[in-house]
Amino acid sequence: MEKRVLGKTHLAVPVIGMGTWRTFDVRGGQEEGQRSQIVEEAIRVGANFFDSSPMYGEAERVLGEALRKSRDRAFIATKVWASSLREGKNQIQQALGFFQGRVEVYQIHNLVAWQEHLPVLEGLKAEKKIQGIGATHYSPFAFGELRRVMDTGRIDAIQIPYHALERTVEREILPLAHALGLGVIVMRPLGEGRLVQRSPGAAELQPFKKYGVETWAQVLLKWIVSNPQVHTAIPATSRPGRMTENAGAGDPPWFGEEERERVCYLARKTAGW
Numbered sequence: 001m002e003k004r005v006l007g008k009t010h011l012a013v014p015v016i017g018m019g020t021w022r023t024f025d026v027r028g029g030q031e032e033g034q035r036s037q038i039v040e041e042a043i044r045v046g047a048n049f050f051d052s053s054p055m056y057g058e059a060e061r062v063l064g065e066a067l068r069k070s071r072d073r074a075f076i077a078t079k080v081w082a083s084s085l086r087e088g089k090n091q092i093q094q095a096l097g098f099f100q101g102r103v104e105v106y107q108i109h110n111l112v113a114w115q116e117h118l119p120v121l122e123g124l125k126a127e128k129k130i131q132g133i134g135a136t137h138y139s140p141f142a143f144g145e146l147r148r149v150m151d152t153g154r155i156d157a158i159q160i161p162y163h164a165l166e167r168t169v170e171r172e173i174l175p176l177a178h179a180l181g182l183g184v185i186v187m188r189p190l191g192e193g194r195l196v197q198r199s200p201g202a203a204e205l206q207p208f209k210k211y212g213v214e215t216w217a218q219v220l221l222k223w224i225v226s227n228p229q230v231h232t233a234i235p236a237t238s239r240p241g242r243m244t245e246n247a248g249a250g251d252p253p254w255f256g257e258e259e260r261e262r263v264c265y266l267a268r269k270t271a272g273w
Helices: 029-044 059-066 085-098 114-126 140-151 173-180 191-196 202-211 216-225 242-247 257-271
Strands: 003-005 012-014 049-051 075-080 103-108 130-136 157-161 183-187
Touching: 029 059, 029 242, 059 085, 075 085, 075 114, 085 103, 085 114, 103 114, 103 157, 114 130, 130 140, 130 183, 140 157, 140 173, 157 173, 173 183, 191 216, 191 257, 202 216, 202 257, 216 242, 216 257
Parallel strands: 049 075, 075 103, 103 130, 130 157, 157 183
Antiparallel strands: 003 012
């Protein structure tokens, strides 16, 4: 799978990684064992960039357990999500425990209290406990504040929503990230699953096979990472085998503008727009 340097973090990460929202908030041997299998599969196929957050319930703990024997082969991006500095520090210490003392990219989740948390993350970066600092937000209504954080010059990466039916970031956020040399992590690349509830027919997918993709999910993921301003996309899954499919979208050749517009048309058509 192709790798791209994630902005100022200097990390060479795969263009397809994995999120853990909802899917890794589990308890119990059987459920946690299945998540370990999914993590092992992701590492095996090269999709070894994993994103989590304390907002996701048990996800950080479950991911940490799944990586107990393979931590050195993974890139971890997690988040601080707290309205107070004290709570944020507690979250960070807990996460560092889950992930064996280090996190590759530590993000401020949804920009919550970012002015308070940013100096703490800068201190951890100086101590080399983290390699990069990021900021995230899921809503285009918050992109003005996200631009403000980006313009401080104090972060290395952003995480934003982007897919064939959500292109708001193309107007200002992606160009600004590119100009500032920031890494771009794409959340919700399949629209939280909504984009793959229905699929175009085989004949409509046929032209994309020459790009190394066969399923509609692969086409949608390749649409995202065909944009060179994007560094990695992190679809979530709770199904063994899905990461192998997702990883299949992570190699060139990439879609051109004609193919990308065709994907947008098909996405609107299958969504009933």
